[in-house]
Amino acid sequence: MRKWFNNIFIYACVIALVSCISFFLISGSLSLMAFSGEMFYYSLEFWRIITFPFIHVDIGHLLQNIAAIGVITFLAYEVNLGAAIYLGSFFTASLLIALVAGAVVPAIIIAGLSMGIYAIIGAISIKGSNFIPKKIIIPLFAAAVFIEPVVSMFEASVVRSSAFHMIGFILGIAFIITVKQAVPKRRVLAPA
Amino acid sequence: MKRIKSGINGIDILLQGGLPEKRTVLLSGSCGTGKSIFAAHFINQGLSMGENCVYVTFEESAHNLIDNLGSIGMNFEAMEKAGKLKIIGGAIGNIKFFKEKTKASAKDMAEEIKEVVLEIKAKRIVLDSLNLFLMLFDTDTERRHAMAELSSVFENISCTTIMTCEVKEGTRDLSWYGFEEFVVDGVISLYRVPFENMFERAVSVIKMRGINHSPNIVALQIRDDGIHVFPTKAPFHKIFG
Known part of the structure; x- marks a missing residue:
């Protein structure tokens, strides 16, 4: 039986629950807890870097992301991604994108689970490459990211969010590759 | 289905062409029946055909293995x-210590x-022996899980694999723990039965998925140059009588 702290479904439920609580029970959550470079770097409201993934613009945004994290968590379970990679890729990508985007364009508001979700998808694309070859899964997910901007006729906010999703996807791939190389391999049959 | 030579002519005749390529075969037998030599023939055949091979041993060190097989010309x-x-x-x-x-x-x-296997692009693998590998795990559940992991890896790497497996002396068992034979694609059983003042050896193909094979139990001898199988010759004794 899996130990509870390695159970990614628990983490997915917690993420969804916190997102729902933020949306429904905290009034003005978007202005209080979303991220922007101005608020983080100039107003020194540091909590925003932790709270922004759980904040959503509207009910559609919230439901879309909760559904996505549900599906992605099942996929992550199937490929045995592990809680460390699941949470690590989610938060690392969200953090890095927010910090860099906030420094480059301080005015834009960043909120939502989707960057972290795309990072998990990126990690799954590497871990699951035994089942779906990399040369199929990576272009497939990359294409999915670009459909929205095309359909929206390249509306600025949609292009921006797609760019963040794409970067999240790439950061997820980078995260799992880095972790794999950093963790020393346990050699038993041919010890070094 | 493509076949590959086992390295023992009589076995290829019993299998009506050779081992099925990229499948996993369990080679079971009690102590002294010739499992390791059989596996060595398989590797030797691959090497002589220019195929890279991997030999995973839990029985002895690489140095001892090389010495022992050198004495039969490999x-x-x-x-x-x-x-x-x-x-x-x-x-x-040693393996248990490192594990x-x-x-x-x-x-x-x-x-x-x-x-x-991927490093040298091997085409043939021998694991000698499976029951010693499974002995590294403490519970039946862990052993079954270990077997599943092994089977999954062998399936993904597209090599022809022979896993030797010791069975208890004097039994008709095909494996030590009782489940290994159900996970593999084929089972070849080696026997050693007392006859008069010596032990006589025999071999039979118990199962081999996807191909026709001889059901006969036939004579096997271990000579100075390795294993010889006589596909048309029954052993001199009644094996199960």
């Missing part, structure tokens, strides 16, 4: 130096085998 040392053969593993005590030290799981060990 020069594994030269092949290992040329990079065509990788011998990994060692005496079970406990590194807290390696069955998946880690299976992945290690896979890494070595």
Whole structure:
């Protein structure tokens, strides 16, 4: 039986629950807890870097992301991604994108689970490459990211969010590759 | 289905062409029936055809293995130096020590085998012996899980694999723990039965998925140059009588 702290479904439920609580029970959550470079770097409201993934613009945004994290968590379970990679890729990508985007364009508001979700998808694309070859899964997910901007006729906010999703996807791939190389391999049959 | 030569002519005749390619075969037999020599023939055949091979041993060190097989004319040392053969593993005590030290799981060990196979692009693998590998795990559940991990790796790497498996003396068992034979694609059983003042050896193909094979139990001899199988000759004794 899996130990509870390695159970990614628990983490997915917690993420969804916190997102729902933020949306429904905290009034003005978007202005209080979303991220922007101005608020983080100039107003020194540091909590925003932790709270922004759980904040959503509207009910559609919230439901879309909760559904996505549900599906992605099942996929992550199937490929045995592990809680460390699941949470690590989610938060690392969200953090890095927010910090860099906030420094480059301080005015834009960043909120939502989707960057972290795309990072998990990126990690799954590497871990699951035994089942779906990399040369199929990576272009497939990359294409999915670009459909929205095309359909929206390249509306600025949609292009921006797609760019963040794409970067999240790439950061997820980078995260799992880095972790794999950093963790020393346990050699038993041919010890070094 | 494509066949590959086992290295023992009589076995290829029993299998009506050779071992099915990229499948996993369990080679079971009690102590002294010739499992390791049989597996060595399989590797030797692959090397002579220019195929790279991996030999995973839990029975003895690589050095002892090379020495023992050198005495029947198989020069594994030269092949290992040329990079065509990788011998990994060692005496079970050492393996158990490293496993406990590194807290390696069955998946880690299976992945290690896979890494070595992919490194030299091996076409043939021998695992000698499966029951010693499974002995590294304490519970039946862990052993079954280990077997599943191993099977999964062998399926993914598209090699032809022989796993030897010791069985209890004097029984009709095909495996030590009672489940190994159900996970593999084929089972070849080696026998050693007392007859008059000596032990006589025999072999039969118990199962081989996807191909026709002879159901007969036939004579097998271990000579100075290795194993000889006589596909048209029954052993001199009644094996099950």
